[in-house]
Amino acid sequence: MPKRLVWIVYLFIAILTLPLLVLFVQKAQQYISRAGGTRASIIVDAQSNLGILPRPWEALAQGGEEPPPMLQNLVGDIKNLSPRYIRIDHIYDHYSVVEKIDGKLIYNFSKLDETVSDIIASGALPFFSLSYMPPPISQDGQVTSAPQDWRDWESIVEETVKHYSGKANKNLSGIYYEVWNEPDLFGRWGTSGDPDYRLLYHHSVTGAGKATNTNSFFMGGPSLTSYQPTYMKNFLEYVSDNNLRLDFLTWHRYSYYPDDYSNDAQKARETLSGFSKYEGIPFFITEWGIDSENNPFFDTKVSAAHTVASLRQMLGNINLGFIFEIKDGPPPGDSPFWGRWGLITHENAGLSKKPRYEAVKLLSELRGNRVRVNGEGSWITGFGSKTGETIKLILSNYDYEGLNSENVPVTFSNLDPGSYIIDMKYTNGNTKKNEYVVTEGLISQNVIMNPNDVILLTLSKNASIGIFTQGRSEESGDSAILVSDAEFSLPLNAPLSSEGTISFDIKPDWDGRDSTERIILDIPIKTGTIPVKHITLKKSKIGFSNKLVFGIFDENTSKIVSAAVDNWLKGEWQNVTLKYTPTELTVLINGTPVEDLANNITVRGGDEIIIYPFKGALDNLVIESGNKEILKRTFDGSIDE
Structure with a gap:
C-alpha cells in the first residue's frame, strides 16, 4: 500500500476515534476526581446540644414576574413551608404606589396591601425591597x-x-x-460617580427616620448581585462616616457550589471587622439559587439537593437565605416546565410543586436544638435537630453531574434504651419506616442515596422500655427486656390475618404459686362485630390453680384456652407459643401443646401489640400472620427486621 494512502487511512481512523478518546478522557477525569472524594458515614449524637437550630430557609422571595397579585392563589402552599419573611421587589413600579399631580405626591397602597395581606395570611411578614424608582419622580422616567x-x-x-x-x-x-434590588445591575449604581448608591441609601435612611409613631423596623442593603468586597467596603465607609443606620447587610448569590455561601459570609465578616459599629449585624442573602438564568435543574431534584446542601453551608453563617422564587412567571410555550426559578409552576402551568418545594417542606420540619452530625462526605451532607425525644436528620446527595450514589451508613449514638421508629421521607413522596429496639445506645442502618436525593429521617422514641438483662441464650450480646414498671407497645408491620402465631421467651420474677392477676400482652383487633375485641394473654388464678389464659375477649364474652403454670419457678426461662386459626386456639409451653379449643374464631386487623408490666423478662418475641413474619424483637440491640 502506498505510504500516502497509509497515512490517509491512519488519519481517517484518528478522526473517527477522536470523539471516543475525548469522552474516555473526560470520564477518566471524573472518576479520578471522584476517587479523591470522601464517602459519607453519618453519626448523629443524640445527647448533643449545639444550641437553637438556625433556620435560614424560613425566608422566600418573589420576583416581579407579572402584574400583582402574584401570591393570591398560593397562600396555603406557602403556609406549608412555614416562612417567617417573604421578600418582594418592584413595590414602587409594579404596584402604582405613588403618582405626582400638580407637583404633589399622591399615595395609594391598595394594590401592595393585597399582596401584603396574602403574605400575612401565609404566616409570614413582608420584607420590602425599596425598588424601583417611581416613574413620576424619576429624572428620565426610567x-x-x-x-x-x-x-x-x-x-x-x-x-x-x-x-x-x-x-x-x-x-x-x-x-x-x-x-433597592441589585443596584450594581439595575441602574448601574456604584460607590462613586453618578448614580451613587451611597446617596440612595443615605436618602432612604433619612426618609425612614422621618416616620413617627412606628413599631420597630429595620433598614439595610445594598442587595448586590454578588458579594463584592470593594463595593461593600466603600459602602460601609460612607455609612460609617455619616453615622447612618445599618441594621443588616444583604447581597445575592447564584452558584452551583454550596461552599460559595459560607465563603461569602467569611468575606463579609472580614469586611465588617474594620467597622466595629456594624460588627454582628445579620447577613441576609436576599436572592439565591443554583443559577441566575433559566436552568433545567430548577425543575428537577438537582435544585432540591442543591438547596439543602447550600443551606447546610449557611447554618451559622447566614441569618436568612431568601429562596428565589416562589412561583414561575407565565410559561412562554406549551411546556409547564421551562427552567424558571420558581418552587411552583405558574397557574397557567397547573401550579405544580417542584422537587425544590418538597425539599423546603422537609426542611420546615426541623426545629428545636441542633445536634452534632459527623461523617459528612464530599457529596452527601446534612444536619439535624432534636425536640423532646424526636431527632430529625436531613441528608442531601448533591451532585449536579448526576453520578454519585452511595449506600450511606447512618448511626444514631448515645440513645437511651427503648423502642424507636425511624421514618424516612423523600422529595418524591416515597416513605419508609423501620423499627428498632436499643439496648446499647446505638441504632445503625444503611440508607441508599441516588444522585440528588434528599431524605428526611425522623427518629422517634416509641416507648421507654426499662432496663435490660441477660438474654435466654446467655451468650454475649444477647439481651432481654425487663418489663416491670410500665407498659409499652410495638407496631405491627401488617394487620393480623385469620390465622397466626405469637411466640416468646419469658422469665417470671414470680413462681407458680403467685396469685396476682397479671396481663402479659394484648392486641386490639376487629372481629367483624362491635365492640372491638382483643387477643390477650394473662396469668389468672382459676379455681385452685394459677394459669396462663389465652383468648379472644370483649366486654361481655370470651373464647379462651388456659395452661397451668403452678410448676413455674421464679427466674427460670419458659417458652410460650400461642396459635389461632378460624377453628382453634392453642397454647404450647416449651414446645408441648397444653390445651386447645375448637371454636368459630374470626380475626382481622390489629396494628400494635401492648406489653404490660407483668414483672419479669421478655425475649425473642415473634408474631406471624399467615406465613408472614410481621414482628420480631430480640431485644439485644441489633436491627430487628
Missing part, C-alpha cells in the same frame, strides 16, 4: 434612574414605613426595608 429631587424619594420611603410599620396604620412590627 425605573432604574435617580430621582429628579431626592426629597421626593425620602417622602416615598417615609410614607411606606409609616403605612406598614406605623402604629396608626398596618401596625406591623419587625418589618425589614432593603434599599
Whole structure:
C-alpha cells in the first residue's frame, strides 16, 4: 500500500476515534476526581446540644414576574413551608404606589396591601425591597434612574414605613426595608460617580427616620448581585462616616457550589471587622439559587439537593437565605416546565410543586436544638435537630453531574434504651419506616442515596422500655427486656390475618404459686362485630390453680384456652407459643401443646401489640400472620427486621 494512502487511512481512523478518546478522557477525569472524594458515614449524637437550630430557609422571595397579585392563589402552599419573611421587589413600579399631580405626591397602597395581606395570611411578614424608582419622580422616567429631587424619594420611603410599620396604620412590627434590588445591575449604581448608591441609601435612611409613631423596623442593603468586597467596603465607609443606620447587610448569590455561601459570609465578616459599629449585624442573602438564568435543574431534584446542601453551608453563617422564587412567571410555550426559578409552576402551568418545594417542606420540619452530625462526605451532607425525644436528620446527595450514589451508613449514638421508629421521607413522596429496639445506645442502618436525593429521617422514641438483662441464650450480646414498671407497645408491620402465631421467651420474677392477676400482652383487633375485641394473654388464678389464659375477649364474652403454670419457678426461662386459626386456639409451653379449643374464631386487623408490666423478662418475641413474619424483637440491640 502506498505510504500516502497509509497515512490517509491512519488519519481517517484518528478522526473517527477522536470523539471516543475525548469522552474516555473526560470520564477518566471524573472518576479520578471522584476517587479523591470522601464517602459519607453519618453519626448523629443524640445527647448533643449545639444550641437553637438556625433556620435560614424560613425566608422566600418573589420576583416581579407579572402584574400583582402574584401570591393570591398560593397562600396555603406557602403556609406549608412555614416562612417567617417573604421578600418582594418592584413595590414602587409594579404596584402604582405613588403618582405626582400638580407637583404633589399622591399615595395609594391598595394594590401592595393585597399582596401584603396574602403574605400575612401565609404566616409570614413582608420584607420590602425599596425598588424601583417611581416613574413620576424619576429624572428620565426610567425605573432604574435617580430621582429628579431626592426629597421626593425620602417622602416615598417615609410614607411606606409609616403605612406598614406605623402604629396608626398596618401596625406591623419587625418589618425589614432593603434599599433597592441589585443596584450594581439595575441602574448601574456604584460607590462613586453618578448614580451613587451611597446617596440612595443615605436618602432612604433619612426618609425612614422621618416616620413617627412606628413599631420597630429595620433598614439595610445594598442587595448586590454578588458579594463584592470593594463595593461593600466603600459602602460601609460612607455609612460609617455619616453615622447612618445599618441594621443588616444583604447581597445575592447564584452558584452551583454550596461552599460559595459560607465563603461569602467569611468575606463579609472580614469586611465588617474594620467597622466595629456594624460588627454582628445579620447577613441576609436576599436572592439565591443554583443559577441566575433559566436552568433545567430548577425543575428537577438537582435544585432540591442543591438547596439543602447550600443551606447546610449557611447554618451559622447566614441569618436568612431568601429562596428565589416562589412561583414561575407565565410559561412562554406549551411546556409547564421551562427552567424558571420558581418552587411552583405558574397557574397557567397547573401550579405544580417542584422537587425544590418538597425539599423546603422537609426542611420546615426541623426545629428545636441542633445536634452534632459527623461523617459528612464530599457529596452527601446534612444536619439535624432534636425536640423532646424526636431527632430529625436531613441528608442531601448533591451532585449536579448526576453520578454519585452511595449506600450511606447512618448511626444514631448515645440513645437511651427503648423502642424507636425511624421514618424516612423523600422529595418524591416515597416513605419508609423501620423499627428498632436499643439496648446499647446505638441504632445503625444503611440508607441508599441516588444522585440528588434528599431524605428526611425522623427518629422517634416509641416507648421507654426499662432496663435490660441477660438474654435466654446467655451468650454475649444477647439481651432481654425487663418489663416491670410500665407498659409499652410495638407496631405491627401488617394487620393480623385469620390465622397466626405469637411466640416468646419469658422469665417470671414470680413462681407458680403467685396469685396476682397479671396481663402479659394484648392486641386490639376487629372481629367483624362491635365492640372491638382483643387477643390477650394473662396469668389468672382459676379455681385452685394459677394459669396462663389465652383468648379472644370483649366486654361481655370470651373464647379462651388456659395452661397451668403452678410448676413455674421464679427466674427460670419458659417458652410460650400461642396459635389461632378460624377453628382453634392453642397454647404450647416449651414446645408441648397444653390445651386447645375448637371454636368459630374470626380475626382481622390489629396494628400494635401492648406489653404490660407483668414483672419479669421478655425475649425473642415473634408474631406471624399467615406465613408472614410481621414482628420480631430480640431485644439485644441489633436491627430487628
